[in-house]
Amino acid sequence: MSTRVGQKQAARMVRDQIAREKRRSxxxxxxxxAIAAVVIAGMIGWGIYxxxxxxxxxxxxxxxxxxxxxxxxxxxxxxxxxxxxxxPACGQFETQTGATLDQLVEDGKVTIVYHPVAYLDRAxxxxxxxxxxxxxxxxxxxxxxxEYAKALFAKQPAEGSAGLSxxxxxxxxxxxxxxxxxxQAVRDGKYKSWTSHVTDEASEAGVTGTPTVKVNGKDVQxxxxxxxxxxG
Amino acid sequence: xxxxxxxxxxxxxxxSKWQMVRPWLGTLARLGLAAVWLVAGGTKVGxxxxxxxxxxxxxxxxxxxxxxxxxxxxxVEIALGLLLLAGVATRVAAGISTALLVVFIAGIASAWAxxxxxxxxxxxxxxxxxxxxxxxxxxxxxxxxGFLVLAGFxxxxxLTRWSVDSWMERE
Numbered sequence: 001m002s003t004r005v006g007q008k009q010a011a012r013m014v015r016d017q018i019a020r021e022k023r024r025s026x027x028x029x030x031x032x033x034a035i036a037a038v039v040i041a042g043m044i045g046w047g048i049y050x051x052x053x054x055x056x057x058x059x060x061x062x063x064x065x066x067x068x069x070x071x072x073x074x075x076x077x078x079x080x081x082x083x084x085x086x087x088p089a090c091g092q093f094e095t096q097t098g099a100t101l102d103q104l105v106e107d108g109k110v111t112i113v114y115h116p117v118a119y120l121d122r123a124x125x126x127x128x129x130x131x132x133x134x135x136x137x138x139x140x141x142x143x144x145x146x147e148y149a150k151a152l153f154a155k156q157p158a159e160g161s162a163g164l165s166x167x168x169x170x171x172x173x174x175x176x177x178x179x180x181x182x183x184q185a186v187r188d189g190k191y192k193s194w195t196s197h198v199t200d201e202a203s204e205a206g207v208t209g210t211p212t213v214k215v216n217g218k219d220v221q222x223x224x225x226x227x228x229x230x231x232g
Numbered sequence: 233x234x235x236x237x238x239x240x241x242x243x244x245x246x247x248s249k250w251q252m253v254r255p256w257l258g259t260l261a262r263l264g265l266a267a268v269w270l271v272a273g274g275t276k277v278g279x280x281x282x283x284x285x286x287x288x289x290x291x292x293x294x295x296x297x298x299x300x301x302x303x304x305x306x307x308v309e310i311a312l313g314l315l316l317l318a319g320v321a322t323r324v325a326a327g328i329s330t331a332l333l334v335v336f337i338a339g340i341a342s343a344w345a346x347x348x349x350x351x352x353x354x355x356x357x358x359x360x361x362x363x364x365x366x367x368x369x370x371x372x373x374x375x376x377x378g379f380l381v382l383a384g385f386x387x388x389x390x391l392t393r394w395s396v397d398s399w400m401e402r403e
Contacts, residue, residue, distance in 0.1 A: 026400060034321030038328060041311035042304035049280040049303030122279055122356060199281065208289040208350065209360020 053200075057193040060141040067194065068201035069115040070136075070145045073105035077231050082115045082202050082212040085132035085152050086123050086159060089222075093211045094153040097224045102146070110231060114149065117199045119210055120159070128163025130195050135169040137191030142178045151176055258392030261382040265329060266316035268379055273309030275356035280306065286358025289350045290339050308332075316386075319395020326386035333380045337373055344369040 059067040069080070079101070083090040104110040116136045118129035132152055139148030151172045157163045164172070170183045185191065202212075211222045215230035276283045284302030288295050312332075315325040340352050349361045352372045361367060391398050 023401075030321040030397075030400075031324050034315055034324045035328075037315065038308055038311045038325075041307040045277075045280065045304040045307035046300050049284070049299070052280070119282070119285065119359065122282060196281070203285050203288055204295050206291070206295075207360075208285065208291075212360075 053196070057197040058190065059194055059197075060137040060191055061143065062140045062145055063137075063194075064113055066201065067197055068205075069113040069198060070140045071111060071113050072146055073108070073111045075104070075108050075110035077110045078216055079104075079110050079112045079227070079231070080115065080212075080214040080217075081112060082117055082207045082210050083149075084117055084120045084129050084210040085136070085149075086120050086129050086157060086163060087210045088156070088159065090211045091153050091156040093222050094150065097222065097227065098150060098153075100224045100228065104231060114145065115198055115202050115207075116149070116195070117202045117207070117210060118195050119199065119202075123159040124157065124161060124163040126162050126165075128157060130192055131163070131166065131169065131186075131189070133195040133198065134189055134191040135166075135173070135186045137194050138182045138185035139173060139178055141185065141191075142173075142182045144173075144176055144178055147176045148173060148178070254389055255391060255393045255398070258386060258389050259394050261385045262316050262319060262322060262392050262395065265326075265379065265382045265386065266313045268382075269309045269313030269316065269329070272355050273306040273313060276306035276353075277310065282358065283353070286351075286353030289348070289353065289359045290343055291346075291348065292339065292342065319392060319397050322386055322392065322395060322397050323390035326383045326390060329383040330380065330387055333376050333383060337376045337380070340369055340372050340376070343367075344373075 057067060060070070062070045062072075064071050081101070083093070101110075101112060105112060116133040118127070118133045120129045121127040123129070136145060136149055136152065139145050152164075152169075155164065155168075155172060166186055170186050173182045173186070213220045213222045213227060215227060218230070220226050220230045276286075280303040281299075282302075283306055284295075284299035287293075287302040287305070288298035290298075293301070309332075312325050312329055315321060316329075336352075336354070343350055343352075344367070349365075349367055351358050351361055351367070352369075353359065354372060354376075386392070391401065
């Protein structure tokens, strides 16, 4: 009788052994598959980003040599202004300090490089930051970057809205004397790749928010007082 | 993987109640953490360049590496969310979640310690805060610690109800 019981026990032990083995290899495989899924997902993300980033761009007239912004004026002191057309603080900065900056340019004291970055595409439902920046590039090509930028800030749309439509962007351009070439460039999104380049260069330079102002390479509070003090 | 063996062999009523409730608590933790990852990834996936800038704002790695991390991260988060939602390899997903959350908490703490004025970029946005806005590092860390508790629970007790894992276990 003991042999019978013994055989049964042995059979059960073998069955348990096989079940354990099966479970172990199943756990191993799901682990491998799960880790592979996470790694592949990350690689897909990088692949998509790399394919979006073509790297080629057409810089408009008036752009700096590295294409990172539009240069205005010819003074010795160099001011850099990083703005996003939908950023409310940038709108306030333009209202409070824009005239002072224009005066400094007129007096021949400073050269200002404006970097119309598109950091806040998520703040509108239509990528307004990119469209507005690209339109400002088209305005620069037409020789009216500053006039156009001021007109855009004067009609700044609220964050979370759809922003101004392409037609409205064209209309604002016409109101300051920009013609058909400008309208066509806005419709074609001709300077959108330049906008990505401007945005990327700004990040590369360590600019993480807007408005950012630098005077001769040093960060300065975006206020009239601070800028005047730094310019000297 | 036989988690029941961990509990006390003495079968008091409270232990058996815990054993009954635990897999369901695990399901709540799993689905909760899945939702966190899916929302976190979903809000970032539409603008990968912005995600890279949010990583860059922490100023802990060169911009070129921040771009890679920023582009990969939303997809990794979504993959983790899907694994947890289905309950596939829950322990592995919980382990990676724990590691990621520890890195996030360290990043926020370091930004806090260095006095950076940034948004954590945990659920979209990110980057420098506008003038007049103050950072909310404390609540951001507290929130991540809460998520860490969920991940830790699943790391210890990965077998939960309504999961592929437990379905395969029964097969």
